[in-house]
Amino acid sequence: MSGSIVSRGIAIGRVMRIEPYKPVGLIKTEDTEGAKSLLLKSMTQTSEELNALVDKTRENVGDHEAAIFEAHLMILSDPTLLPQIESIIEHDSLSAASAVESVLSSMEDMFKNLDSDYMKERALDIYDIKKRWVKNILSPTDNNISLSSGVILVAEELTPSDTLELDMSKVEGLLMEKGGLTSHTAILAQSMDIPAMVGCGSLENLTQNTMLILDARQGEIILDFDDKILSDYQKLKEEEAKEKEALKRFVDVKGQTKDGKRVEIASNIAGIDDIKGVHENGGEGVGLFRTEFVYMNRSSAPTEEEQFKIYKKIVEGLKGKPIIFRTMDIGGDKEVPYLNMPAEPNPFLGFRAVRYCLQDKNLFKAQIRAILRASAYGSIKIMFPMIGSIRQFLDAKALVETCKNELKSEGIKINDVPLGIMIEIPSAAILSEEFAKYVDFFSIGTNDLTQYTLAVDRQNESVSELYDYFDPAVLSLIQHVIKVANKTKTWVGMCGSAAGDPLMIPLLVSWGIDEISMASSQILKAKQIVSEMTLKPIEMEQIMACYDAKAVRALFT
Structure with a gap:
């Protein structure tokens, strides 16, 4: 069984x-x-x-x-x-x-x-x-x-x-x-x-x-x-x-290898209740705040003021630790009935995340304004999910600039907020060197990157054995993004499930990742792995010679 x-x-x-x-x-x-x-x-x-x-x-x-x-x-x-x-x-x-x-x-x-x-x-x-x-x-x-x-x-x-x-x-x-x-x-x-x-x-x-x-x-x-x-x-x-x-x-140890490579080890959170786990497990910050949960289990969208109060409370609760706000990733497997989004045959490939936000700009502006207002109380970054083209990022950035100007004209204090993207669509990974000219940071989302690269629905049990981020094609894209980030001096993190995998962590650190973000319960194990390792080159030729993910895993087991 x-x-x-x-x-x-x-x-x-x-x-x-x-x-x-x-x-x-x-x-x-x-x-x-x-x-x-x-x-x-x-x-x-x-x-x-x-x-x-x-x-x-x-x-x-x-x-x-x-x-x-x-x-x-x-x-x-x-x-x-x-x-x-x-x-x-x-x-x-x-x-x-x-x-x-x-x-x-x-x-x-x-x-x-x-x-x-x-x-x-x-x-x-x-x-x-x-x-x-x-x-x-x-x-x-x-x-x-x-x-x-x-x-x-x-x-x-x-x-x-x-x-x-x-x-x-x-x-x-x-x-x-x-x-x-x-x-x-x-x-x-x-x-x-x-x-x-x-x-x-x-x-x-x-x-x-x-x-x-x-x-x-x-x-x-x-x-x-x-x-x-x-x-x-x-x-x-x-x-x-x-x-x-x-x-x-x-708990109080920072992520650092024996030979001095610094890696921030952070938490993924969905709300204020998760802050306790960040502190108890020694999270160095929040690498992913899933803001869509603020919109769920409600009969109507939260107002700017409601969001501001929630975001401010979370930022203050982190007591100076940095946090990356992912703008709402609605759609796919996360539906919000009151938004009346159209039924789709392939919701993971459809009208979701930033694609939806750029269509409903009033809803998007309310969230951006609330996040910017909360920036006065701590260290905040904003990242956009499901970015597939530079035009999408520039459109989202333009809306942020509009919100900044409005808030400044209203006399509301805001801090500088870096803007980045989730690398979860293969097109963004392939074009990462071009994206690096415009964005402040990358965060690799392996859950969607894996399913889009391999054309495998991550919720379909019939093909679940094909869904594996150790597939050579997925690892090739991940390494490419990290290599580009290091070359262009663009900060790069990872917030997908792979970031907390004990087998994956040495690979990511050796490639030069700046941050890994995971469930708070995985942080202490990740810190142990990082603190006990030394950097060693891992040749992609060795990985690409493997015929499937199982063979790749065997290399590092």
Whole structure:
């Protein structure tokens, strides 16, 4: 058995199955007024529970995760929802539970049938609300599931509220038959540092209290094991814990090789809650702030003032550490319903990121002005995603200049803000020497660069084995960009997944990269690798002679 890893680590424990929601079906009632009264009462209870979850999640996990349940509240408070359910009760004489299930199941199916993987994942939000609301109609005083210590939760698909209402301090690991890498439960598992795998397929043989080993490093679920295997994994788990503890000695160490090559080791963040991880892990700054998350889980776009307050708080929270703001990368796998972007057959190749921003200049200006205003409080750079031509960069730069002039005329203080681009489209990598004449810096985004170079959808499981940034073609482009940057004295960093890969780091440093930016949890290991290495030439001829990514990896293993 195997699945997709969403949070790395080893878990050993007994299975605790969370059974899926059981549909109530079509239950008729003659007391439609009583059904409507029960509907309102249960809706109020559901709203109160969600508000309590928002507060609990914000306190224990963070604002970004709390926004999940704020989105649930927005769905619940949709003014069209209650009349729609009441209408079914009246016209079809359905019970309150059946009517709620009917309406929300239709909404759930609608999201499941959308092309976007991100929007498909949002069907789980509707399912979560449905399950809670129906439970409050049928059994409003039911207690939550209680857990014993040392369990591995197994479910068809855990909802976000399942995860947060359980006592996760007793949970060793998570396994889901369904779910994707962008699901809310995946995000929460990462936040809580619980080993987790999703998309595992049927787990029917994992019966209650079955003892198992979850290896969420290799992507394996181990059932049939003897005392020797168990002992080996217990030792690995202990070693993993000791290694994490030992790495803390690098918190205050700057990234530098034995022979003096300086490499900034920074964090990727999505919001204010991630700042704590930057400091705790010794991040030297933020190499990627994914600003699109400010736009998500909302019913309308954030105003300039709202964005300014968020950005200012983040910049001040970094206490002088530098930060690179990536302008909103909306589209692809990150959709924002209120922007009414057109459905596309190939969204990753379509109307996304800077392509969209340059069309909706009012939306773009609000973000740029907010970032520029926040520059007065710290060290900020701005980079534009999905730049494929010099003209696109110049158009984006012109808009920044317009915003600067407006703010200065309004008497608002701003600092100098360098402008750079994500190198994630092969055309930008190929033309990097030309781009160097205009930009202040490069940041290589390996996630998209890999899928565009290899023509492999990084979310398509059928071709997942082809998606590998160690492919000779991808490495050739990366090395070319770094070589150009060094030649033209253009600062160059990397903020894609490859930047935190222990196998990739020595390669990047030897080629002359200035910065690598990754998940905060990867920083201490990266610092260890850099501090223990010396620069040595790596010949591209050796890499290009390899016939695939697997062969390249073997060179450096």
